[in-house]
Amino acid sequence: MTGLLFRTSVLLGVIGMVLGIVMGIRQDFALAPAHAHLNLAGFVVPFLSALYYRAVPEAAEGVVAKIQAAAAIVGAILFPIGIAGVAVGDHDRFMPVVVSGSFIVLLGMLLFTFVVFQTSGATKQGAHK
Numbered sequence: 086m087t088g089l090l091f092r093t094s095v096l097l098g099v100i101g102m103v104l105g106i107v108m109g110i111r112q113d114f115a116l117a118p119a120h121a122h123l124n125l126a127g128f129v130v131p132f133l134s135a136l137y138y139r140a141v142p143e144a145a146e147g148v149v150a151k152i153q154a155a156a157a158i159v160g161a162i163l164f165p166i167g168i169a170g171v172a173v174g175d176h177d178r179f180m181p182v183v184v185s186g187s188f189i190v191l192l193g194m195l196l197f198t199f200v201v202f203q204t205s206g207a208t209k210q211g212a213h214k
């Protein structure tokens with residue numbers, strides 16, 4: 086699961102950066118919000134959570150962490166697609182994608198908050214501070 090988070094995040098980061106370069110070449114910045122959220126929700130958030138799971142392995146063990154990882158990945162893909170669709174496509178058709186994407190991203194963050202609160206005091210010896 087941690088490996089999947091790492092791999093997905095760097096792939097989404099590459100796509101987000103390529104989108105940034107394409108925007109620059111075309112001098113058309115209509116997709117800037119989609120680019121920003123692809124990089125932040127797609128690269129930064131999953132990569133940071135994967136780093137946390139590597140630093141605190143017991144945090145990755147529960148089912149909550151697995152649902153968090155799935156929500157982070159699904160939301161990171163759905164949300165920027167919805168933002169792009171609303172910005173340059175069919176506004177009404179893509180609005181449900183933005184709304185569902187944003188709630189899935191939020192769900193992932195809430196679950197990650199829960200995991201961090203449960204495990205951030207853990208040490209390698211298993212003691213909690």
Ligand code: HEM
Pocket residue numbers: 101102103104105106108109114117118120121124125129
């Ligand atoms: C190859 C790397 C990147 C390129 C070429 C690039 C390019 C761009 C461009 C052309 C814009 C639009 C600027 C404008 O509206 O005048 C932009 C906006 C932005 N980028 Fe990037 N970017 C890159 C990487 C990143 C990364 C890694 C992040 C975040 C982790 C990021 C976050 C943002 C944000 C927050 C905005 C503002 C969006 C907005 O105004 O709606 N970018 N970027």
